[in-house]
Amino acid sequence: MKRSHRPAPKKQSAKQAPSKRAHAKEAAPGAARGTPLERAPRPLREDLVLQACLEAYGSVRHEGRLSDRALDFTLRRKAHLYSNERRAVAERVYALLRRQRTVDWLLARARPGFDRLETTRQDVLRLAASRILHGEPLEAVVNSSSLPSEDSTSLGALPRAAGELEALPLAKRFPIAASLPDFLAVKFQETFGEDASQAAEAMNERAPLTARVNLLKGDRAELQRRLAAEGVESTPTPLSPLGLWLETRVNVFSLQCFKDGLLELQDEGSQLLGMLVDSPPTRVVDACAGAGGKTLQLAAQMKNRGDLHALDVDEVRIEELRKRARRAGVHNVRTQLIPAEGPAADEALVALKDKADRVLVDAPCSGTGTYRRKPDGRYRLTPEDLKEHAARQKALLERFSTMVKPGGRLIYGTCSILREENEAVIEDFLSRHPDFTVRPVSQELGPELGDKVSRGPFLRLAPHTHNTDGFFGAILVRAK
């Protein structure tokens, strides 16, 4: 019954699936402790793993915590768990979050009275059903799940329930099989048309563990050698010339390569978005710099020269950016904490008005492109949130565009797959700013790479077509 509702994958030239081992250890910071090299695995102490899964999953589902924080919090308090047990906790919780709606639907049919069971008992069943759905043998799951007999028996009815799901007409089946809220399922269908199922399935896979080489400290081949010396195999990413898929299960933060600033963890799609900023060594503004994922890339592209202004409204992220910049050997960044809105926000940018050669607006968004890493995001998002995101994106583009000098460029990006946060924001901006025009991304990336990663003049990436997170990018040029 494993993924019985999944369509056959479509061949995509730009997609080269990394080996299964290249997947990111489900990204709870506490999920990987110990040495980078894997020790011989011990048998899991299933009761302890289940307990930790219940705690972490329960705090996401019932208390509304973010999945990465919930796992981090749980695993930090469970120092007695071995690394393979920590990994199992992270994997099982993420797997269930990805398939939550499907699992609930199946259990409502396989276990009479499921809805009326006490919450923890429901969650134990959900975790067990999710493991079966992800291919674990029924018997092994039953033996390790501490279930009352009527619950164990009901797991045997899951294939029948899966058959009922298969038999539904597409419009009813898709949101349940893709485990998406109804309104998002409609958005996926609007965005991807007949590829919607494939897009949603790929969004429900684990993401590869991807690093970006820090060109200030060496090239990609050199980084591969350094990683190999630490026992980590890697493969160059097919699209970004800066990326490596790490093939060995590893706690990256414990690697000497990482401590020496030779690499950063960064999705390949995010690297491609960063590459849209051609970064001449003059004045570049990263207007929504966050913790500096792209700022560090831009600094390296600028060869540590010129002025790179990193702005954000979040002090904690800016502080993290400073730390990362020190590790990466970045010297050309000036960080600036700015107010979120109102006249004070406009005031904070006056000194840079009409001065920047490049302004990157990596806007806050719905994150609908990142469900491989943050599967719970879909259950939080509402249609009202989407409207707010779009309104804020338009306002930020408007505000930050004032810093672009004549002849300079404004680069807009999101990790959303939705038109209203992407093309529609650009159209809105251009309708009010005839002095800006679109520069096709293939002109920046070259025709070969540009062809693979663009739709029309824009960067358009998605897991099912590129094996990256979903990203959008646009380059706008201000007339001289």
Ligand SMILES: C[S@@+](CC[C@H](N)C(=O)[O-])C[C@H]1O[C@@H](n2cnc3c(N)ncnc32)[C@H](O)[C@@H]1O
């Ligand atoms: C998509 S994240 C940026 C990610 C970052 N560029 C990176 O590559 O790691 C969006 C950022 O926009 C910031 N932000 C939200 N509202 C903002 C505003 N009004 N002005 C500037 N930054 C804002 C958020 O704090 C967040 O760090």
